[in-house]
Amino acid sequence: MNKKLHNFLKKLQVTTDGICALNRAEPIKDAYNAADLRCVDAEYWENADGDNGFRVWISEAAPEAVNLRAHISKRLKNEFGYKKVEVVTEW
Numbered sequence: 001m002n003k004k005l006h007n008f009l010k011k012l013q014v015t016t017d018g019i020c021a022l023n024r025a026e027p028i029k030d031a032y033n034a035a036d037l038r039c040v041d042a043e044y045w046e047n048a049d050g051d052n053g054f055r056v057w058i059s060e061a062a063p064e065a066v067n068l069r070a071h072i073s074k075r076l077k078n079e080f081g082y083k084k085v086e087v088v089t090e091w
Contacts, residue, residue, distance in 0.1 A: 032061035053084035061089035
């Protein structure tokens with residue numbers, strides 16, 4: 001991985017983690033542990049068809065936490081300019 005991509009992914013992870021921390025004050029109706037909600041990883045993906053994008057992994061939230069995922073995705077796009085970021089939640 002080149003240094004530019006590595007730095008971008010670290011910044012994306014830190015930004016997403018900050019959104020998770022702020023979410024403690026903005027409850028979303030979904031199953032998650034607000035006290036421990038955090039971004040544990042950010043990655044770049046590309047498939048055989050040439051599609052690509054970014055993905056962030058959020059721990060301490062139910063995989064079906066669609067409202068939480070949408071909230072984080074919307075903030076990443078609207079407030080920080082991150083496009084094509086998939087948000088994945090897991091316990």
